[in-house]
Amino acid sequence: MQRRPAASRERFRTALEKLSADRRSKGVAGKPEENGKPRRQRSTWRLLRGFFELVGGQRPAILFALATATFSTLLGLIPPATTKIIVDHVVGSEPWPASWPFADRGGLSRHDLLLVLIVATLVISIVKSTIHLWGRWAATRATKRVQLTVRRRAFDHAVRLPLHRVHELKSGGVASLLREDAGTVGELIFGLLYNPWRAIVQLLGSLAVLAWVDWQLLLGGLALLPVVYFTHRTWISQIRPQYRAVRNTRQDLDAQTTETFGGMRVVRAFGRQKSEAARFVRSNDLLTRQELRVWWAARMIEVLWSLLIPLGTAALLWYGGNQVMSGRLSLGDLMMFLVYLLMLLEPLATLAESAAALQNNLAALDRVFDLLGEPREFASTAGGMLVRRDAVRGDIVLEDLAFAYPGNPRHVIEQVSLVVPAGQTVALVGPSGAGKTTLCNLVARFYDPLAGRVLLDGVDIRSYDVESYRRLLGIVEQDVFLFDGTVAENIAFGRPSASDAELIAAAEVANADEFIRQLPNGYDTVIGERGVKLSGGQRQRLAIARAVLADPKILILDEATSNLDSESEQLIQQGLSRLMAGRTCFVIAHRLSTIRHADQIVVLQDGRVWETGTHDELMAHGGRYRWMVELQTGGPVVGT
Ligand SMILES: Nc1ncnc2c1ncn2[C@@H]1O[C@H](COP(=O)(O)OP(=O)(O)OP(=O)(O)O)[C@@H](O)[C@H]1O
Numbered sequence: 001m002q003r004r005p006a007a008s009r010e011r012f013r014t015a016l017e018k019l020s021a022d023r024r025s026k027g028v029a030g031k032p033e034e035n036g037k038p039r040r041q042r043s044t045w046r047l048l049r050g051f052f053e054l055v056g057g058q059r060p061a062i063l064f065a066l067a068t069a070t071f072s073t074l075l076g077l078i079p080p081a082t083t084k085i086i087v088d089h090v091v092g093s094e095p096w097p098a099s100w101p102f103a104d105r106g107g108l109s110r111h112d113l114l115l116v117l118i119v120a121t122l123v124i125s126i127v128k129s130t131i132h133l134w135g136r137w138a139a140t141r142a143t144k145r146v147q148l149t150v151r152r153r154a155f156d157h158a159v160r161l162p163l164h165r166v167h168e169l170k171s172g173g174v175a176s177l178l179r180e181d182a183g184t185v186g187e188l189i190f191g192l193l194y195n196p197w198r199a200i201v202q203l204l205g206s207l208a209v210l211a212w213v214d215w216q217l218l219l220g221g222l223a224l225l226p227v228v229y230f231t232h233r234t235w236i237s238q239i240r241p242q243y244r245a246v247r248n249t250r251q252d253l254d255a256q257t258t259e260t261f262g263g264m265r266v267v268r269a270f271g272r273q274k275s276e277a278a279r280f281v282r283s284n285d286l287l288t289r290q291e292l293r294v295w296w297a298a299r300m301i302e303v304l305w306s307l308l309i310p311l312g313t314a315a316l317l318w319y320g321g322n323q324v325m326s327g328r329l330s331l332g333d334l335m336m337f338l339v340y341l342l343m344l345l346e347p348l349a350t351l352a353e354s355a356a357a358l359q360n361n362l363a364a365l366d367r368v369f370d371l372l373g374e375p376r377e378f379a380s381t382a383g384g385m386l387v388r389r390d391a392v393r394g395d396i397v398l399e400d401l402a403f404a405y406p407g408n409p410r411h412v413i414e415q416v417s418l419v420v421p422a423g424q425t426v427a428l429v430g431p432s433g434a435g436k437t438t439l440c441n442l443v444a445r446f447y448d449p450l451a452g453r454v455l456l457d458g459v460d461i462r463s464y465d466v467e468s469y470r471r472l473l474g475i476v477e478q479d480v481f482l483f484d485g486t487v488a489e490n491i492a493f494g495r496p497s498a499s500d501a502e503l504i505a506a507a508e509v510a511n512a513d514e515f516i517r518q519l520p521n522g523y524d525t526v527i528g529e530r531g532v533k534l535s536g537g538q539r540q541r542l543a544i545a546r547a548v549l550a551d552p553k554i555l556i557l558d559e560a561t562s563n564l565d566s567e568s569e570q571l572i573q574q575g576l577s578r579l580m581a582g583r584t585c586f587v588i589a590h591r592l593s594t595i596r597h598a599d600q601i602v603v604l605q606d607g608r609v610w611e612t613g614t615h616d617e618l619m620a621h622g623g624r625y626r627w628m629v630e631l632q633t634g635g636p637v638v639g640t
């Protein structure tokens with residue numbers, strides 16, 4: 001009976017322990033975690049391959065950006081060389097080397113040559129910047145498009161996850177994943193490709209220039225590479241899991257906040273604003289602690305690298321200064337070296353700085369792959385036959401069904417068999433928790449049974465493509481769900497192509513037309529999230545109209561009229577009987593008077609069929625049904 005969440009320090013400690021436990025079991029892909037989710041630690045290499053596959057259509061744009069980056073970076077290598085020429089051979093007294101073109105300074109005076117070289121450098125810089133900007137634009141556009149694609153793929157996948165997984169993720173959690181994580185993946189184009197590529201080109205370019213002038217310098221530069229490699233490798237294994245943990249916490253926080261605002265009426269009714277705020281603060285506190293911890297890990301690498309530049313410069317000044325003094329290098333050479341050394345170290349420092357951001361983005365990619373890697377609902381029976389609606393009769397047979405909800409071994413349906421010929425109505429009655437809604441969930445194939453089969457026209461529904469099968473259904477659920485939008489949009493949800501006349505006709509069947517016309521904007525009235533601006537009965541009538549318009553072959557009405565007064569119920573009942581004619585119907589009702597004309601009444605108790613028959617048969621039988629009817633009518637009842 002734990003009713004209070006742990007203190008945030010406690011939770012932070014648990015999170016740290018989990019982190020180090022994860023690190024110890026690193027690389028055990030698919031090893032189940034406590035809550036049944038597979039634990040994954042993808043290598044950078046696997047993430048990279050996955051990312052290339054994800055960027056798909058943006059590859060040409062990315063290649064173009066990389067090409068411009070190469071070109072502009074190489075152009076950027078020219079100005080320091082010009083500086084050397086100016087210092088040594090124009091301003092200084094060194095002779096113009098005989099091996100160079102334009103013998104004897106091309107016949108120009110030193111002043112003119114100075115001007116020419118400066119203008120040339122300026123032009124090169126401008127061209128370089130323009131090309132650079134163009135490439136960045138291409139990369140930015142690709143980033144946004146990849147963001148869009150990844151978000152769409154993640155969304156497409158998330159809406160097809162098994163229902164219990166969707167419930168586990170919670171609506172706010174999915175929103176967080178789609179917005180934060182899937183959105184961040186696009187930024188990898190810069191973090192993973194564009195910036196590193198530019199750094200590599202600049203690194204190799206300046207190394208080549210250095211080697212050309214003095215090969216010993218090249219060796220010094222190369223000695224840096226193993227240092228880069230090893231510091232990064234150990235560091236990455238530390239930091240990415242931390243970023244993952246931060247993102248997981250943020251997802252939970254978003255889920256929790258969404259829920260609080262979704263249940264605002266309950267929060268207020270029970271005066272829980274303060275404690276909900278405290279809960280929010282506690283979760284935020286955990287997030288903050290995790291973020292601050294990862295801040296330190298992120299800065300370590302930066303500090304290390306920020307030391308490298310002064311150290312490298314000092315080493316070069318020592319080596320180069322001695323070379324100049326002993327006459328083996330000119331002053332222009334030394335100046336040029338210093339600039340190239342900066343060019344060599346600068347991209348490394350930039351990379352180090354952005355390395356933390358890159359790991360954060362890779363953690364996001366990792367989480368997106370986790371999502372995309374989860375099996376879709378009924379993945380094992382995917383690729384079934386498409387249901388041809390006009391060829392469907394609508395016989396439903398339940399054969400010895402057994403079912404338990406995922407994560408709970410208790411069977412809530414056990415040995416249920418039922419034959420419902422096409423066009424007939426079967427009523428499910430029984431106490432709360434008996435399994436009526438669950439049985440309908442199996443008919444709608446929201447879940448697959450553990451044992452037994454559901455047959456449509458003699459064929460197991462698992463051999464049909466699930467989405468095409470569900471198009472046969474019309475469902476009015478016990479908890480009506482409406483979307484924020486207009487009345488018309490909500491009614492047309494199942495068949496957006498319906499004409500206005502059809503829409504109004506459906507509303508009339510549901511006895512909703514009259515109240516809709518009294519709304520401020522009639523059918524164009526916006527009804528708020530989950531239809532908050534309507535009464536419970538009005539919501540139910542919209543849900544019925546929505547099912548009517550879908551023109552289903554199989555109709556499931558789960559307490560469809562429970563929120564209506566007797567008069568409205570009677571009005572709807574007439575419409576419903578018209579609707580139910582010719583369709584196979586499953587009707588659940590607590591108010592037994594509404595189902596007495598059903599072709600078959602099934603009494604469920606603890607997930608099992610207790611008794612079946614028509615109203616008259618069951619009344620004559622004198623069992624549980626009769627007892628329930630008498631309880632509701634307040635005394636013995638005589639037939640119809
Ligand atoms: N999503 C779920 N996950 C786990 N268990 C569930 C889930 N939905 C229902 N159950 C359990 O399954 C059992 C049957 O629930 P079901 O909703 O089918 O009852 P019902 O007959 O429709 O009751 P009511 O008349 O109150 O609507 C209940 O014991 C309930 O706790």
Ligand SMILES: [Mg+2]
Nearest residue numbers: 436437438478
């Ligand atoms: Mg129910």
